[in-house]
Amino acid sequence: xxxxxxxxxxxxxxxxxxxxxxxxxxxxxxxxxxxxxxxxxxxxxxxxxxxxxxxxxxxxxxxxxxxxxxxxxxxxxxxxxxxxxxxxxxxxxxxxxxxxxxxxxxxxxxxxxxxxxxxxxxxxxxxxxxxxxxxxxxxxxxxxxxxxxxxxxxxxxxxxxxxxxxxxxxxxxxxxxxxxxxxxxxxxxxxxxxxxxxxxxxxxxxxxxxxxxxxxxxxxxxxxxxxxxxxxxxxxxxxxxxxxxxxxxxxxxxxxxxxxxxxxxxxxxxxxxxxxxxxxxxxxxxxxxxxxxxxxxxxxxxxxxxxxxxxxxxxxxxxxxxxxxxxxxxxxxxxxxxxxxxxxxxxxxxxxxxxxxxxxxxxxxxxxxxxxxxxxxxxxxxxxxxxxxxxxxxxxxxxxxxxxxxxxxxxxxxxxxxxxxxxxxxxxxxxxxxxxxxxxxxxxxxxxxxxxxxxxxxxxxxxxxxxxxxxxxxxxxxxxxxxxxxxxx
Numbered sequence: 205x206x207x208x209x210x211x212x213x214x215x216x217x218x219x220x221x222x223x224x225x226x227x228x229x230x231x232x233x234x235x236x237x238x239x240x241x242x243x244x245x246x247x248x249x250x251x252x253x254x255x256x257x258x259x260x261x262x263x264x265x266x267x268x269x270x271x272x273x274x275x276x277x278x279x280x281x282x283x284x285x286x287x288x289x290x291x292x293x294x295x296x297x298x299x300x301x302x303x304x305x306x307x308x309x310x311x312x313x314x315x316x317x318x319x320x321x322x323x324x325x326x327x328x329x330x331x332x333x334x335x336x337x338x339x340x341x342x343x344x345x346x347x348x349x350x351x352x353x354x355x356x357x358x359x360x361x362x363x364x365x366x367x368x369x370x371x372x373x374x375x376x377x378x379x380x381x382x383x384x385x386x387x388x389x390x391x392x393x394x395x396x397x398x399x400x401x402x403x404x405x406x407x408x409x410x411x412x413x414x415x416x417x418x419x420x421x422x423x424x425x426x427x428x429x430x431x432x433x434x435x436x437x438x439x440x441x442x443x444x445x446x447x448x449x450x451x452x453x454x455x456x457x458x459x460x461x462x463x464x465x466x467x468x469x470x471x472x473x474x475x476x477x478x479x480x481x482x483x484x485x486x487x488x489x490x491x492x493x494x495x496x497x498x499x500x501x502x503x504x505x506x507x508x509x510x511x512x513x514x515x516x517x518x519x520x521x522x523x524x525x526x527x528x529x530x531x532x533x534x535x536x537x538x539x540x541x542x543x544x545x546x547x548x549x550x551x552x553x554x555x556x557x558x559x560x561x562x563x564x565x566x567x568x569x570x571x572x573x574x575x576x577x578x579x580x581x582x583x584x585x586x587x588x589x590x591x592x593x594x595x596x597x598x599x600x601x602x603x604x605x606x607x608x609x610x611x612x613x614x615x616x617x618x619x620x621x622x623x624x625x626x627x628x629x630x631x632x633x634x635x636x637x638x639x640x641x642x643x644x645x646x647x648x649x650x651x652x653x654x655x656x657x658x659x660x661x662x663x664x665x666x667x668x669x670x671x672x673x674x675x676x677x678x679x680x681x682x683x684x685x686x687x688x689x690x691x692x693x
Contacts, residue, residue, distance in 0.1 A: 237554040239277035245555040247310035249282040252291040252541070253576070256504070258284050260575035264568060272562050278555040283309075288541070292318050299327055310548060310556045313541040317635070319361050320353050320627035322544070329545040331359040334557040342582050343564075346622045351542055353627045355450070361542035362560045365569070365578035368536050368616050369431060369526040370609055372506050373495035374488055376519040381405055389522070392495075394530040395436070395467040398424055402476035405494075418663040422478035425487050426468070427498035430638035431537045436464055438623050439532030445634065447626035452634075454687050461680055463529055464642075469679075470671045472646040473653055474663070479643070497526050499539065501577040503609035523608045525616060538622035540578055570594040574602045579613045586614045633690040641683055 239245055253261050265282045273279055285291040295312050297305035299322055308327070322328055331351070340348060343363055351361030371392060381387060385404055391397040402423035410420030426432060437444040442457040471477045480487045484496035485505040491512040509518050526536060545556045562568065569580035570591055580586065588611050595602055616622075625631075649670045656666035669675065 237550050239551060239555065241275065241277040244273070244277045244279040245551045246279045246281065247552055247555050247559065249280060249543070249559075250285050250291060250294065250309040250312040251282060251543075252286065252288045252313055253284055254287070257576040260572050264563060264572060267568075268559060268562055273559070276555075276558065278558060280559050288315070295322065299325060308546050310546055310552050311543050311560070312546070313364075314361060314544050315541050316350060316353055316361065316624070316627035317632040319351075319542075319544050320629075320631065323353060323360055327547050328354075328360045329547055329553050329557075330354065331362055331545065331557065334554065335359070335561075339561070342584065344581055344583055344586070344617065344622075346538060346624075347542075347581050350538065350624050361544050362557070362564075363542045363581040364560060364564055365572060365576065366538060366540040366581055367500040367578055368538060368613055368622065369428075369435075369497055370500050370503065370612055371495065371497050371524040371526050372485075372488075372503065372605075373522045373524070374510065374519045375522045376517070377494045378522065381408055384408060389524065392524055393527055395463075395527050396530045398495075398527050399467045399471045399476065402471050403474070406474070406476045418475070418657050420475060421491075422475055422493050423495060424471075424477050425479050425484035425493045425496045426477070427484050427496065427502065428537075428539075428639070429468070429643045430635050431539070432464060432468060432497075433638040434625055435535050435537045435623055436460065436529055436532075438535040438621075439529045441533070443625070444638075445625045445628065445631075447628045450628060452628040452631075452691055454634075454684065454691065456680075456684050456687060458680060461683070462676060465676050465679070467529070469642055469646050473649045473667050473670055475650065475653070477646075478650075479647065500579070500609050500613050501540070503577050503605045504603065506605055521605055523605065523612055525612065534620040535623045536616050536620040538624040566590060567594050567597075571598060571600075573610055574600055574606065577606050577609055579610065579617065586617050588614060628691070630691045630693050633693060634687055637683070637686045637690050641686055642679070645679065 249265075251258075251261065262282060265280050269279055285294045291313060294306070295308070295314070295318060298308040314322075319328065344366075347363035347366055348359065351359050351363060353360050373392075385408055387401055387404060391401050405423035406420035408420075410418065413419055434444055437455070437457065437460050440457070440460045440463060442455050442460055444455055446453040446455050468477065478487065478493050480490070480492045483502065483505065484493065484498055485502055485507065487493045488496065489507040489510055491510050503523070506521055507519065509516050528534065543560055545553055545560075547553070563572070564581050566580060566582050566585040569582065570585055571594060572578065573580055574591075574595065584590065591607070591610060591614075594600070649667075653663070653666040653670065657663060
């Protein structure tokens with residue numbers, strides 16, 4: 205649990221304590237902005253943090269208001285709008301001035317697709333105006349690049365907290381399987397290896413009840429199937445959504461899609477993979493699977509116990525890098541919303557950016573990461589040494605899986621190419637096709653297989669027509685058509 209803390213505040217180079225004229229930052233936006241500590245400029249933030257993440261964010265807001273904000277004349281109010289979808293709906297309603305909606309906030313958490321839509325209304329601040337080259341050089345380059353969604357590459361999204369993906373596994377149930385079959389953690393470095401391991405696990409658990417055919421257990425699941433399409437395509441040499449000058453070209457290479465089909469859909473239909481709850485960490489908790497790929501920020505939700513028909517059992521965990529395709533290039537997904545600043549007055553805009561700079565100060569950002577599992581966004585903060593010092597200086601107690609995940613993130617950021625696709629019109633609709641098209645088909649076809657088996661078919665007979673070449677070709681054609689339709693709305 206995050207304990208109370210008093211971060212060592214880093215003063216911005218452009219702040220002159222003897223003056224209330226806060227000029228000198230960026231190109232234009234911060235020139236001669238006057239703030240009055242006796243009459244603070246009030247700004248609002250909308251975000252999607254909940255639970256411990258919200259508590260950690262609120263605590264940092266309180267710290268800012270009590271220290272830097274008080275000294276400069278800035279007061280921040282933060283409000284959770286629910287989940288990501290709820291936040292997006294609230295933001296769009298506010299900017300579209302729908303009946304009953306609130307006034308737009310000064311800052312809101314946003315993924316690129318939503319920010320891109322609001323930017324088309326001309327309502328987002330060009331953050332380049334409020335940042336010096338020296339300040340921008342401190343941030344991870346790809347994090348800044350993701351936020352350059354303006355028509356001319358303007359920085360619209362301030363990087364505040366990022367995540368990637370990891371592989372997490374129930375170590376307690378893995379060990380007897382590995383001992384019995386010779387399965388190795390090295391096998392889990394590739395998607396092909398995960399699929400082969402899942403098949404072996406299904407057969408091993410199926411053999412435990414030799415009088416019942418086809419009742420093996422699923423080994424693996426995946427959150428955010430869209431990420432598999434996006435980063436898998438990059439690993440295999442093709443960018444799925446190629447965006448130039450705001451226009452997108454769909455590059456759903458058939459060979460790449462076949463690799464995804466063979467290492468996700470086929471194992472799923474055969475029962476080697478599964479998805480049951482809202483998130484795969486939920487599936488681990490009920491014993492539906494023992495391993496999954498998910499966001500690094502999901503590590504906190506990996507269960508310490510599983511609950512099955514046999515009762516409750518305490519489990520240990522293993523954290524590994526997210527698997528890549530065999531022979532593929534070292535790409536990893538980059539995700540996590542940033543924050544955008546709404547056009548308002550020079551004072552409020554300056555105050556908003558000042559808070560975001562303070563929040564992304566290395567120590568403050570790491571304090572948030574210790575509870576949320578998100579990566580800090582500055583280059584200097586991506587080190588285990590900096591993390592250890594922050595924990596020690598602030599007397600924090602950090603769960604082992606959160607700590608190990610952060611260290612794994614640091615390694616991923618420095619040894620792979622982090623990737624996220626550029627924003628484009630109808631990008632959210634296109635991503636929904638990636639997320640649900642194949643996933644829904646896999647789930648429905650698995651139910652068909654189970655029904656056929658219940659009627660006496662063997663596992664092989666039950667799925668034969670679902671996993672062959674013609675089945676792939678039919679799906680591939682419909683998938684490409686669905687993507688093209690989504691972006692042509």
